[in-house]
Amino acid sequence: MPREILYLKIAKILENQILSETLRTGDKLPSLRSLQKIYNVGLNTAQQAYTLLESKSLIISKPKSGYFVSGTSKRKLALPSVSNPIVTATKNETEYLTYKVFDVLRDKSVRQFSLGVPDEKLLPISKLNKGIIKVMRELDGSGTAFEPAQGSLNLRRNIAKWSLAREGELSEDDIITTLGTMNAIYLCLNAVTKPGDTIATESPVYFGILQLAKSMGLNILELPTHPVTGVDLEALKQNINKIDLCCFTCNFNNPLGSLMPDENKKALVELLTHYNVPLVDDDLFGVLHFGETHPTLCKNYDEAGIVMSCGGFSKTLAPGYRIGWIEPGQFKEKILWNKLVQTVAMPSLLQEVIADFMENGRYDHHLRVLRHTLYTNCLKFQQTIEEHFPDNTKISQPQGGFFLWLELDKKIDTRELYDIAIRQKISFAPGSLFTGHNQFNNCMRLNFALKWDEHVYQDLRRLGNMVKRQINL
Amino acid sequence: MPREILYLKIAKILENQILSETLRTGDKLPSLRSLQKIYNVGLNTAQQAYTLLESKSLIISKPKSGYFVSGTSKRKLALPSVSNPIVTATKNETEYLTYKVFDVLRDKSVRQFSLGVPDEKLLPISKLNKGIIKVMRELDGSGTAFEPAQGSLNLRRNIAKWSLAREGELSEDDIITTLGTMNAIYLCLNAVTKPGDTIATESPVYFGILQLAKSMGLNILELPTHPVTGVDLEALKQNINKIDLCCFTCNFNNPLGSLMPDENKKALVELLTHYNVPLVDDDLFGVLHFGETHPTLCKNYDEAGIVMSCGGFSKTLAPGYRIGWIEPGQFKEKILWNKLVQTVAMPSLLQEVIADFMENGRYDHHLRVLRHTLYTNCLKFQQTIEEHFPDNTKISQPQGGFFLWLELDKKIDTRELYDIAIRQKISFAPGSLFTGHNQFNNCMRLNFALKWDEHVYQDLRRLGNMVKRQINL
Numbered sequence: 049m050p051r052e053i054l055y056l057k058i059a060k061i062l063e064n065q066i067l068s069e070t071l072r073t074g075d076k077l078p079s080l081r082s083l084q085k086i087y088n089v090g091l092n093t094a095q096q097a098y099t100l101l102e103s104k105s106l107i108i109s110k111p112k113s114g115y116f117v118s119g120t121s122k123r124k125l126a127l128p129s130v131s132n133p134i135v136t137a138t139k140n141e142t143e144y145l146t147y148k149v150f151d152v153l154r155d156k157s158v159r160q161f162s163l164g165v166p167d168e169k170l171l172p173i174s175k176l177n178k179g180i181i182k183v184m185r186e187l188d189g190s191g192t193a194f195e196p197a198q199g200s201l202n203l204r205r206n207i208a209k210w211s212l213a214r215e216g217e218l219s220e221d222d223i224i225t226t227l228g229t230m231n232a233i234y235l236c237l238n239a240v241t242k243p244g245d246t247i248a249t250e251s252p253v254y255f256g257i258l259q260l261a262k263s264m265g266l267n268i269l270e271l272p273t274h275p276v277t278g279v280d281l282e283a284l285k286q287n288i289n290k291i292d293l294c295c296f297t298c299n300f301n302n303p304l305g306s307l308m309p310d311e312n313k314k315a316l317v318e319l320l321t322h323y324n325v326p327l328v329d330d331d332l333f334g335v336l337h338f339g340e341t342h343p344t345l346c347k348n349y350d351e352a353g354i355v356m357s358c359g360g361f362s363k364t365l366a367p368g369y370r371i372g373w374i375e376p377g378q379f380k381e382k383i384l385w386n387k388l389v390q391t392v393a394m395p396s397l398l399q400e401v402i403a404d405f406m407e408n409g410r411y412d413h414h415l416r417v418l419r420h421t422l423y424t425n426c427l428k429f430q431q432t433i434e435e436h437f438p439d440n441t442k443i444s445q446p447q448g449g450f451f452l453w454l455e456l457d458k459k460i461d462t463r464e465l466y467d468i469a470i471r472q473k474i475s476f477a478p479g480s481l482f483t484g485h486n487q488f489n490n491c492m493r494l495n496f497a498l499k500w501d502e503h504v505y506q507d508l509r510r511l512g513n514m515v516k517r518q519i520n521l
Numbered sequence: 522m523p524r525e526i527l528y529l530k531i532a533k534i535l536e537n538q539i540l541s542e543t544l545r546t547g548d549k550l551p552s553l554r555s556l557q558k559i560y561n562v563g564l565n566t567a568q569q570a571y572t573l574l575e576s577k578s579l580i581i582s583k584p585k586s587g588y589f590v591s592g593t594s595k596r597k598l599a600l601p602s603v604s605n606p607i608v609t610a611t612k613n614e615t616e617y618l619t620y621k622v623f624d625v626l627r628d629k630s631v632r633q634f635s636l637g638v639p640d641e642k643l644l645p646i647s648k649l650n651k652g653i654i655k656v657m658r659e660l661d662g663s664g665t666a667f668e669p670a671q672g673s674l675n676l677r678r679n680i681a682k683w684s685l686a687r688e689g690e691l692s693e694d695d696i697i698t699t700l701g702t703m704n705a706i707y708l709c710l711n712a713v714t715k716p717g718d719t720i721a722t723e724s725p726v727y728f729g730i731l732q733l734a735k736s737m738g739l740n741i742l743e744l745p746t747h748p749v750t751g752v753d754l755e756a757l758k759q760n761i762n763k764i765d766l767c768c769f770t771c772n773f774n775n776p777l778g779s780l781m782p783d784e785n786k787k788a789l790v791e792l793l794t795h796y797n798v799p800l801v802d803d804d805l806f807g808v809l810h811f812g813e814t815h816p817t818l819c820k821n822y823d824e825a826g827i828v829m830s831c832g833g834f835s836k837t838l839a840p841g842y843r844i845g846w847i848e849p850g851q852f853k854e855k856i857l858w859n860k861l862v863q864t865v866a867m868p869s870l871l872q873e874v875i876a877d878f879m880e881n882g883r884y885d886h887h888l889r890v891l892r893h894t895l896y897t898n899c900l901k902f903q904q905t906i907e908e909h910f911p912d913n914t915k916i917s918q919p920q921g922g923f924f925l926w927l928e929l930d931k932k933i934d935t936r937e938l939y940d941i942a943i944r945q946k947i948s949f950a951p952g953s954l955f956t957g958h959n960q961f962n963n964c965m966r967l968n969f970a971l972k973w974d975e976h977v978y979q980d981l982r983r984l985g986n987m988v989k990r991q992i993n994l
Contacts, residue, residue: 173665192841234864
C-alpha cells in the first residue's frame with residue numbers, strides 16, 4: 049500500500065479506538081518505534097500518522113514522554129467565570145470552615161480531594177531516606193551544629209544551578225532558604241509591609257495568604273482573575289494607588305491553575321516598577337508545568353529588584369520537610385536580618401538531604417515523572433467530571449500544578465455540599481475558603497496529585513451524582 | 522588507731538593534697554567505697570573524713586556524682602557590679618560587632634570562648650544519629666508529611682511528662698513547639714506586643730533579644746540586675762507603668778548566670794499580675810543546674826496565665842536541630858495561630874528524634890553527665906582565672922548554665938582586647954554586645970561548655986596575660 053495512504057489508515061484505526069474509548073483520555077499511545085513494529089512501517093509513516101491525529105486535537109505530544117490521548121476533543125464544559133471581588137461585599141471569618149475541612153486531613157478513610165499537597169504515593173520517600181542516612185554521616189556534627197543564617201550553602205548552590213535552566217542568573221548568594229513557602233511569603237511581607245498597608249492578591253486566592261495578611265494587620269484587595277491568564281492588569285492599574293504590595297502566583301495559581309502570559313508579566317513588572325510597588329511572586333508550582341518548559345518568572349523582567357520570588361519543595365517533593373526559598377531582590381538585607389533575629393538558623397539536615405537529591409539530576413527525573421502523572425490525571429479528572437457532573441458545570445483548564453477549580457450551578461452551596469460529601473467519605477475544598485468576599489459559594493477545588501485508579505473514578509462519579517441530586521432538590 | 526582520730530588523719534592527708542594542688546579545683550575525690558578500701562576503714566570513718574572537709578569548704582558533695590575539690594576556699598575575686606542601665610546613655614548599633622565576633626565561629630583554629638552553645642564534643646551525636654535512623658523507619662511518610670500545627674505530639678508528650686519532675690502540671694496540649702528558643706521568644710512577642718511597646722529586660726542581656734526587639738519596633742528598658750539574684754524588683758516596680766511586657770531569663774541568665782530566688786519569683790509574678798504585664802520567662806538553661814534539683818519556674822507561681830515559659834534543646838542537646846517550645850498560658854490561641862499562618866508546620870523528623878531520645882531516660886542521663894562536666898569546668902575556669910588574671914578582676918558565680926561574666930579593670934576596653942586576642946587565636950564575647958547602653962565596655966563573657974584540657978588552661982592563661990599587659994600599657 050502506498051505510504052501516504054498507509055499513514056491515513058493507521059491514523060483512522062487509532063482515531064476509532066479513541067472515539068470508542070478503547071483508548072481513553074490520558075492514555076499513552078504506542079511509541080513511534082512500537083507503532084513501526086506493530087504496523088510494519090517506517091519512521092516517517094508512523095510520524096505522519098501521529099501528526100495527523102495531533103492536528104485533529106485527538107492526541108497530544110509531550111516531549112520525552114510520548115503521545116497521549118487528548119481530552120480537548122471532547123471538551124464540552126465551559127471555563128469558570130472571571131471573578132469580580134471588587135463589587136462583592138466582604139464576609140466574616142472563614143476560619144471555622146478551614147478547621148473543619150483540614151481537621152479530617154489525617155483520616156485515611158476519606159478521599160482527600162481537599163489536600164494542598166501531593167499524595168505520599170507520588171513522593172520518592174525511600175530515595176529521600178537513603179539521602180538522610182548519607183547526609184547524616186557526612187554533615188558536620190550530623191546536623192547538630194548551626195548553619196549560616198542565609199541557609200544551607202549546598203542547597204542554595206543547587207537551587208541557583210538548577211534555575212539556570214530558567215534563564216536565571218542566580219548565585220547562591222541571591223537565595224535565602226525558609227521554613228517552607230508560606231514562611232517565605234511571611235518573611236517578605238514582614239520585611240516590606242507594616243500594619244495598615246494594603247496588599248493586592250488574586251481572586252480566588254490560597255486562603256493561607258488571606259489568613260497571614262490578616263494576622264499581620266494588612267488589608268487585602270482581591271483583584272479579578274481570569275482562569276487562564278491570571279490577574280486582570282487593568283483592574284490592577286485602576287487600583288494601583290491603594291496598593292502597597294502585590295502578592296501573586298503567576299504560574300499555575302492556586303486554585304485556578306492560570307498561567308500569566310509573558311507579555312503580561314512584562315507589563316506587570318513595568319507597571320509596578322513605575323509605581324514602586326513591590327511584588328511577591330510565589331512560584332511554588334512552576335516546575336509542575338504540562339508544557340515543554342518551565343514558564344518564565346516575573347523576576348526575568350525585573351531590573352529594579354522589586355520582585356521577590358518564592359519557591360519550595362512542599363508541592364513537589366517533601367511537604368513535611370518545610371523547605372522553601374526567596375530570591376529577595378533589593379530587599380535581601382532586611383529579609384535576612386528578620387530571619388536571623390526571629391529564628392537564628394533553620395535545621396540543616398533536611399536541607400542537605402534535598403541538596404543531595406538535586407545533585408546528579410535525581411530531582412529532575414522525579415519531576416519529569418511527576419509532571420507526566422499530573423498531566424495524565426488532569427485529563428482523566430476532566431473527562432470523568434465531564435461524564436458525571438451536570439452539563440452546566442464549569443471547569444478550569446490548568447496548564448500545570450494539580451488543582452481543578454469547578455464552578456457549579458448557582459443553586460449549589462458547596463459548604464452544605466461539603467457536609468453531605470464528608471458523610472460519604474469524600475472531601476474537597478469549598479470555594480468560599482478562597483476569598484474574603486461573598487463569592488465562590490458554588491465553587492470547589494479538587495486536588496489530582498494522587499494515584500489514579502478505579503476508586504478515584506468512582507469517588508468522582510459519586511461526587512458528581514451528589515451535585516446532581518442537590519440541583520434537583 | 523581509734524576511729525575518731527583515723528578520720529582526722531585521712532582528712533588531713535586529703536587537705537594537704539588540696540592545698541598543695543596535687544588535687545586541683547574541680548577534681549573528683551575517691552568515692553566513699555574507694556576511700557574505705559584505700560585506708561582500710563569502715564563507711565562511718567570515710568564519711569566523717571569527708572564531712573569534715575566539707576565543713577571547711579575544701580570539698581563539695583554533688584548528689585549522684587560524688588565529692589569534688591571546691592574552689593570557694595580559694596575564692597579571692599569579687600562579684601561583678603550590679604548594672605545600672607537606667608542612668609547610662611544608650612549607644613549606637615552593636616550589629617557590626619556581632620557580625621565580627623560571630624563570623625569567626627566556624628574557624629576551628631580559634632579557641633571559641635565566645636560560643637553560645639556547648640562544644641560538639643559534649644553532645645551525644647552518635648546516639649542522636651541512631652535515633653534518626655529509627656525514627657525515619659517508623660515515622661509516617663518518613664517525615665515528608667505535615668505534622669500538627671502545635672508540633673510533634675510525641676515531643677510535647679515527653680516534655681510534659683518530663684516537666685512533672687519540676688512540679689509542673691503540664692499536658693501535651695499546653696505546649697507549642699518552635700524553631701528553637703529565639704523563635705519561641707519571637708512568637709511570644711509577636712502575639713502580645715505591637716510596634717512602639719516597651720519591653721523590660723535584664724542588663725546585661727543576650728544580644729539576640731535586643732536585636733529581635735529592635736527589629737519588631739519595640740523599645741527596650743534594661744533593668745539593673747544583680748549577678749547572683751537577678752533582676753532588681755524595686756527598679757521594676759518603679760518603672761512598671763512604662764512597661765508592656767517583661768522578658769527575663771530567671772534561671773541562669775545569659776551572661777550573668779544569676780538565679781532568681783523563689784521568693785523573688787513569687788513577688789515578680791504577683792507584681793506583674795497586679796499590673797497585667799505579661800512575662801516571657803526563657804528557661805533554656807534551667808536543666809543545667811549545679812545544685813540538686815531544677816530551680817522553680819515563674820510559671821509555678823502563675824495563676825492568671827500571664828507567664829509564657831520558653832524552653833529548648835539548643836543549649837543542652839542539639840543546637841542545629843532548632844527545637845524549642847512555649848508553655849503559652851492565656852496567650853495560647855494567638856501564639857498558635859501566628860505560628861500556623863507564618864509557617865504552617867515545623868519539620869517533624871528531628872522533633873521525633875528528640876522525643877525518642879527523651880523516652881527511657883536517655884536525655885536525663887545525658888543531662889546528668891553534662892551538668893557534672895559543666896560544674897567541674899566552672900570550678901576549673903574560675904580557679905585558672907583567679908591564678909592568671911589581675912587581682913581586681915571580678916567574676917560571676919553561676920549556679921548553672923555555662924557562662925562566666927568577667928568585669929575587668931576600667932582601663933580595659935574589651936572591644937580592643939578582642940582584636941588583640943583574635944590575633945592570638947582566642948575569641949570571647951565582648952561585654953558591650955550585651956546592652957543597648959554605654960556600659961560593660963570592660964566586661965567579657967566566656968563559655969565553659971567544652972572539653973577541658975591543658976590547651977584550654979593555656980589559652981585562659983594567655984588571655985589573662987593579655988589583660989595584664991593591657992593594664993600596664
